[in-house]
Amino acid sequence: MRRTRRLVTVSHSYVVALNRRLANEMARVGAGRWEVTAVAPRFFHGDLSPITLQREPEEASQLAAVRAHFSRSAHMFVYGPELRARLAGGVDLVHAWEEPYVFAGAEVALLTPRKVPLVFSTAQNLSKRYPPPFAQLERLVVARSAGWVAFGETVKQNLLTRPGYAQRPARYIPMGVDVELFRPDRALGADFLRELGWEAEGPPVVGYLGRFVPEKGVELLRGVLERLTTPWRALFVGGGPMEASLRAWGERQGGRVRVVTGVTHARVPSALNAMDVLCAPSQTTLKWKEQFGRMLAEGFACGVPVLTSDSGEIPHTAGDAGRVLPEADTAAWTAALSEVLESPERRRELSARGRERAVTRFSWPVVAREHLDFFESVLG
Template identity: 30%
Template sequence: MITIVGARTEHWIELFAALADRPDVTVTVVAADVSELTRTELDKLSSRAARFRCHIAPHLLGESRTGHMASVLFCADVSRYVEHRPDIVHVIGEAAYLSTWQAIRSCRRRWPTIPTSLYAAQNIVIDFPPPFPAIERHTYDQVDHMFPITPAALYVLRVKGYSGTASVVPLGVDTSLFRTRRDKEVRRRFTVGFVGRLEHHKGIADLLHAADSIDCDVSIIGAGSLRPLVEQATRRRPGRIVLHPWADHHDLPDHLDRMDALALPSIEVVQRNVVPWVGIPLREQFGRVLVEAMACGTPVVGSNVGEIPHVIGDAGLTFPAGDRAALASCLARLRDDPALTATLSANGLARANRLFSWARIADAMCEAWSGIRLARDRPATGLPGRRRQRHRPPHAIAMQRLEAKP
């Protein structure tokens, strides 16, 4: 059983498909507050995968009301949607999410001995306002295994007091869908692409300025509050900047394949969309589109914010966040050096297949789940063992407050 909430969740369907492709796995997903596109893709997977089931549960409070997935609340007991006793309960959501607390509480009441695991992407140590710290601590005491998506996310878990087992498992890519489809030689003006939300923290203004300074074309796919800024740029440079609406997941590889480089020039900002008087630093937690571009053989350029350098590795170039001249220099290098472009393209393809294939990630998660099931079954009495009490050491609290300061 897997629970998932929030609008921006389409990419998890690829993991569900990879899990359901295994002959020894049956997947039941309970989702809430997901987008219509996610609903459509879940329905498609249900119709073609015999071992996949999905239930869209009603929700009391959604992301649209607060701007954050942490506030999503299920209307009902999520365990009621599962017909048969599961072997594992996996929650896709941070430890402090209300939906995480609901899902774990519900499953503990109905199946007290079933192991639970949890996704974790938070890469900054933050003091949350009440009631979220209590929810977070309760989650750490209840969950059997954590799946942080980066080493930085694992570090945050340890600082916040989680002392249980964990496996670093990144976000993935469907390498059968995202793949190179044609010769990457430049047959037109150099085109840099962007895929994502058109928001300030994504560095849209920096990208437009850098592209203008080296006179290259720009292909932007996405939507958001900075759409007027992009539309103004398209009028200023007609035919050189093209704005596309959100692309269907199956159409995105073609867009990426037509780009000579993909840029993710994110900057760090402070968001106040949950509680206005509490500022939460927003730092890129992964940058999934980087992996998708790599799998298509498209070189990537990213800022040094958050986990972008970790994800890029040897598959692209990085620059100091907010440095427009440095971003322009990276793009110019790719435009003017075919050998560098070819090397980064080959490195990206190899990196995507070696580290970020959903099939490999599904294998790693199933191996971890088998391990925690064996650990749970180990007591000779056959009775559930006493759950570990995980207290945060004093130095962890001090580090939390120190790192939360601007």
């Protein structure tokens, strides 16, 4: 009988309890085969605000806290000497959810015992030239690794052109979504609409979920809505620098636009279930293209029909479950949105496709099992 293998997965993102879902799900689906330890910082400054390690009762994986130094910079921070002990002592595989070109990624590679395989995860879908010392760090990590996980097919294809990557086993594994929390529940959506002063009966609700920034296609969606002859209401959920202009535009639309900010993750399923169609018109720029499209996976899980652009990873995320449109083609967007708004049958078809894709492709047990399968293939 094969002994239980020990997996240590390291990430500064694990300071947030919600981000340890991957580690916990790997422990659940791998029970009896894998013992999983998640290594997380005791404290991390973060992009928006300082975060003290969030602990949850009865997590499936073990949680090991270590210090993180210089955590104001995601590129420059390191874990320090405490990490070495967490990576030693009978560990069978180390997984680093840190980019290979940052200091912490190189630190994990250097501190992992030589006989222990290292697998790192990456979301870099743009071709970049890193300045010293980051280019050297990337080469070190890739050379030390036994394999790597790409969070998108475009990530994988981009990195296969870089030195060393093609010589290591790789697998595209998407991010996960909680299909129990994110599920079809129109009553929940109706309650959300009533909080906004709307009833469920009325023109279909066109939804947007995400940052209020130009690259997410907010301006394109506003232009499309203005061109529609089909009755509509619009719900924008998120936040960002375009909030003021979005609210000003909404005030000119005769009460058929709501802009909602400050929605917690726990409330996102309610917002999605309030929508009759979700639009995600991401726009590629020189420095950015969509890396995954979490709003798509969450919308699919809630059974919301999805219209989205062809920016970056989106075609791979959407598959045949959503309507993928040319990102800058306003006429195509207007025609497609009109068709979906005017056809309840088409919306039901897209709803069913989306839910099926969420359950079979993005649910956390599926994503966790894919990780463990890849780790086992690396170990042989």
